[in-house]
Amino acid sequence: MTGVNRKTGVDWQRPGRRRRTEIFPGVQEPVDAITLLKDQHHDVEQLFKQFEQAGERAHTRKRDLVDKMIEALSQHAAIEEQLFYPVTKETVPAVEDEVRESLEEHHIVKWTLSELETLDPTDEQFDAKVTVLIENVRHHVKEEENEYFPKVREELGRKALGELGDAMERALSTAPTHPHPRAAQMPPRNLIEGAVVGVTDRVVDTVNGVWQGTYDALADVVAGARGEKRTSRYVGNPTTKRAARRTKRNIESARDEVVAQVRQARLTGEDATDRVRRTAGTTARTATTGARETGRAATSAAKGTTTALRGAARETARAVDDAAGDVREAVSDAARNTSRAAERGAKRTSATAKRGATTTRRTARKSTKRVSSQAKRQANTSKTGARRSGQSSSKAS
Numbered sequence: 001m002t003g004v005n006r007k008t009g010v011d012w013q014r015p016g017r018r019r020r021t022e023i024f025p026g027v028q029e030p031v032d033a034i035t036l037l038k039d040q041h042h043d044v045e046q047l048f049k050q051f052e053q054a055g056e057r058a059h060t061r062k063r064d065l066v067d068k069m070i071e072a073l074s075q076h077a078a079i080e081e082q083l084f085y086p087v088t089k090e091t092v093p094a095v096e097d098e099v100r101e102s103l104e105e106h107h108i109v110k111w112t113l114s115e116l117e118t119l120d121p122t123d124e125q126f127d128a129k130v131t132v133l134i135e136n137v138r139h140h141v142k143e144e145e146n147e148y149f150p151k152v153r154e155e156l157g158r159k160a161l162g163e164l165g166d167a168m169e170r171a172l173s174t175a176p177t178h179p180h181p182r183a184a185q186m187p188p189r190n191l192i193e194g195a196v197v198g199v200t201d202r203v204v205d206t207v208n209g210v211w212q213g214t215y216d217a218l219a220d221v222v223a224g225a226r227g228e229k230r231t232s233r234y235v236g237n238p239t240t241k242r243a244a245r246r247t248k249r250n251i252e253s254a255r256d257e258v259v260a261q262v263r264q265a266r267l268t269g270e271d272a273t274d275r276v277r278r279t280a281g282t283t284a285r286t287a288t289t290g291a292r293e294t295g296r297a298a299t300s301a302a303k304g305t306t307t308a309l310r311g312a313a314r315e316t317a318r319a320v321d322d323a324a325g326d327v328r329e330a331v332s333d334a335a336r337n338t339s340r341a342a343e344r345g346a347k348r349t350s351a352t353a354k355r356g357a358t359t360t361r362r363t364a365r366k367s368t369k370r371v372s373s374q375a376k377r378q379a380n381t382s383k384t385g386a387r388r389s390g391q392s393s394s395k396a397s
Helices: 033-053 059-091 096-118 126-155 158-171 189-226 238-268 270-396
Strands: none
Touching (some): 033 158, 059 096, 059 126, 096 126
16 A cells, blocks of 8 residues: 555655645645544555455455555554554543444454465455455444544644644554554553564565565576566565565666676776687687597497497306206206106006995995895795785684
8 A cells, every 4th residue: 555645645654744735835734643544544445445346366466455454454553552542542531432442443453464464365264354354444444433533633633633643654664564463552561562563573574575576686687588578576565565676676776787897897808808718718628638538538448348248248148048948957857747746646546446436336236135135034024924814814714
């Protein structure tokens, strides 16, 4: 969120600016505290609208807008908590409730901002969290501008609001650029903590920007050597991006100075260049001779190696043939032994079968004889019984 505000002429990201009066354009007056806060509300609202108008897949654009929201809202909350709330609480009757409620709303907003700092814009919760953030901030702004600010303006005069605005504008130079939801919100602790974390935030942002600017400058050099064109793109909040652009400009300026010095050296060092060329020629010839000798030695070594490899190949072939012969003989012996064992097994099986058949025939004959004898005995027994029965019948008659 950079650039001068259309309504007041104040760029609140760059402290020290003054609003020029319409009657005397050359005269500057301190910024009114309430006007400064309303201008910041307006600038943040523009970021909200740009986010809402961004496409569903505009992840890079949304990430950039959220980074600007984080820095703007962190600084805005800091100067309100460090100066505006404490001063108005002590000088304006009946605003204690507004101050307490505003502090709680700031606390909620800071936690949401801290979560959005590390949340990937492609995450399904990203848009939802930003929507909740926008709703909370809009509600907070509406209450401040409709209820809180009118009470302050009615009680404090133009001079007091101007002095307070001047102090708030100067405080922006040390205000934190990141949310710190666990930090104190009211003096005196918030003044000390705010200054410390504000400086720390700016150091971190600046280091990040320096790294990006340095990388970008080197990437431009590489792209230029390849004949390519590239577009610079920095990530992070406005402080980081400003540091990156400043670092890149410094590197490019230093590079231009080096190029100019090299060109001057070329113009004044022609003799030295010729000497270097002659020396380089001698060195090149020496190197060529050495390379030839090295080539010959390498060729001889290669020939020797080839001969040795051929001899080893012949020896290996002979060993393979001998081993193959041994394997063939072993296979033949094994086949003969297997055949003999099979013949012996067949003979034993045949003899066993014959003995089994003879035994079976003998057993069958014995069984047949036993059955025949039993049948004869039964027949004789039946005949004897029949005769006895006939005799008994005759006697009875």
